[in-house]
Amino acid sequence: MAIMTSPESAIDPLTEQDNLTSELANLEKQFAERKVQEKEYELLSKQLKGRIQKAESNAYNLARTNESIARRLRHRNFSNPEIQQVISHFLSIGDKALEPSFGPDRIPRYPIQTETGETVNIERSLLQRMADIGMVTEALYERSVSCPKCNSPSNVYLRFKCTQCGSIDIAINRMIEHLQCGTIHQENVFLVGRNLICPTCKKQLQSATDYRVIGVVCSCNICKAHFEDPVQSFYCRACKSDFSLPSASVVDVFTYSMSKSVYNEARRFLGVDALTRLLTENGYTVKSPGTVVVVGGHSKETVFSLTAQKDSRLIAIDVSQSDTEVEVEPVLELFVKVLEANPTLSIFGAIPVLSKRARDVAAMHNILVAEAPNPTELAIKVLEIAGRK
Numbered sequence: 001m002a003i004m005t006s007p008e009s010a011i012d013p014l015t016e017q018d019n020l021t022s023e024l025a026n027l028e029k030q031f032a033e034r035k036v037q038e039k040e041y042e043l044l045s046k047q048l049k050g051r052i053q054k055a056e057s058n059a060y061n062l063a064r065t066n067e068s069i070a071r072r073l074r075h076r077n078f079s080n081p082e083i084q085q086v087i088s089h090f091l092s093i094g095d096k097a098l099e100p101s102f103g104p105d106r107i108p109r110y111p112i113q114t115e116t117g118e119t120v121n122i123e124r125s126l127l128q129r130m131a132d133i134g135m136v137t138e139a140l141y142e143r144s145v146s147c148p149k150c151n152s153p154s155n156v157y158l159r160f161k162c163t164q165c166g167s168i169d170i171a172i173n174r175m176i177e178h179l180q181c182g183t184i185h186q187e188n189v190f191l192v193g194r195n196l197i198c199p200t201c202k203k204q205l206q207s208a209t210d211y212r213v214i215g216v217v218c219s220c221n222i223c224k225a226h227f228e229d230p231v232q233s234f235y236c237r238a239c240k241s242d243f244s245l246p247s248a249s250v251v252d253v254f255t256y257s258m259s260k261s262v263y264n265e266a267r268r269f270l271g272v273d274a275l276t277r278l279l280t281e282n283g284y285t286v287k288s289p290g291t292v293v294v295v296g297g298h299s300k301e302t303v304f305s306l307t308a309q310k311d312s313r314l315i316a317i318d319v320s321q322s323d324t325e326v327e328v329e330p331v332l333e334l335f336v337k338v339l340e341a342n343p344t345l346s347i348f349g350a351i352p353v354l355s356k357r358a359r360d361v362a363a364m365h366n367i368l369v370a371e372a373p374n375p376t377e378l379a380i381k382v383l384e385i386a387g388r389k
């Protein structure tokens with residue numbers, strides 16, 4: 001058995017978060033039963049909430065390097081409706097990456113299409129959390145400079161300033177060399193109307209191959225100073241503050257993609273939301289993901305997409321979605337888990353349909369099958385099967 005050790009605590013932050021959450025639930029129960037004074041309750045609950053938050057952010061930090069924590073966090077998050085939207089979007093765009101679009105405020109947003117065809121913007125923070133736990137991979141796309149005061153990139157402008165007096169009222173002139181005679185001058189000395197004429201040999205410069213740009217020369221319209229490299233800085237119009245690169249906050253903006261392996265893992269949780277809702281409305285106690293602890297020689301967890309319990313009947317349900325037909329592997333997987341967990345009933349939900357081989361295997365192993373084109377219709381079929389038997 002793997003034992004996690006960290007300098008702060010002997011247990012991993014996710015288990016710590018669970019323990020603290022049940023501690024908080026206990027405290028709330030005690031307060032409701034008036035076994036704890038209000039002052040003490042408020043103090044303790046504030047402390048616990050702070051520790052829960054800290055444990056959660058520790059878990060996300062650790063997930064970048066610890067696959068076991070990452071997987072557990074993925075399982076907890078697959079049923080989040082916003083994350084399901086993102087996963088469905090990745091299914092619809094194939095291998096392409098999700099790119100940001102920058103509005104007039106220059107804040108990156110990630111537009112995705114929902115199943116009903118409308119476009120919604122996904123916040124970068126959500127995708128970043130998905131990246132923390134390995135649901136998506138990120139690739140650097142752009143770096144944006146934010147103001148250190150207001151933390152926003154919206155009103156930040158790059159400024160070129162006079163090295164002597166700091167004014168931004170400077171002329172920036174290109175220095176060009178006429179290759180044929182070697183004359184070097186500012187571009188405006190060559191300019192006659194819209195043509196470039198060499199001031200020395202009087203020949204016209206026909207194309208870009210007749211000359212080369214060798215740099216820029218700046219002159220200040222205020223103090224008349226000449227210099228080659230203007231001072232560069234940033235200015236936030238909202239805060240009216242000038243800042244340089246060392247004090248700017250430079251934010252990495254990424255594109256996001258979903259790997260095949262995570263997608264296969266995620267398939268089992270797409271559509272689980274609609275099922276959870278409908279089964280709960282019909283008196284079932286639903287857990288998603290549905291973890292069943294198998295007590296044997298050593299106890300072991302078996303995880304279904306969801307479990308639904310009513311009276312003493314436990315129904316284990318796995319769901320899988322495909323863009324064409326669901327193959328046999330997830331059906332076999334359910335069969336193995338059913339042998340371990342021994343639920344009253346097991347149902348495999350496929351969106352949109354099962355392959356013929358998968359259907360044969362399900363029939364052979366007494367796994368009931370529901371097929372439907374979308375999660376809502378699948379939920380109705382699963383409910384019907386659950387009530388029938």
Ligand SMILES: [Zn+2]
Pocket residue numbers: 147148149150151152236237238239240
């Ligand atoms: Zn600002």
Ligand SMILES: [Zn+2]
Pocket residue numbers: 162163164165166167220221222223224225
């Ligand atoms: Zn100047």
Ligand SMILES: [Zn+2]
Pocket residue numbers: 178180181182183198199200201202203
């Ligand atoms: Zn010339």
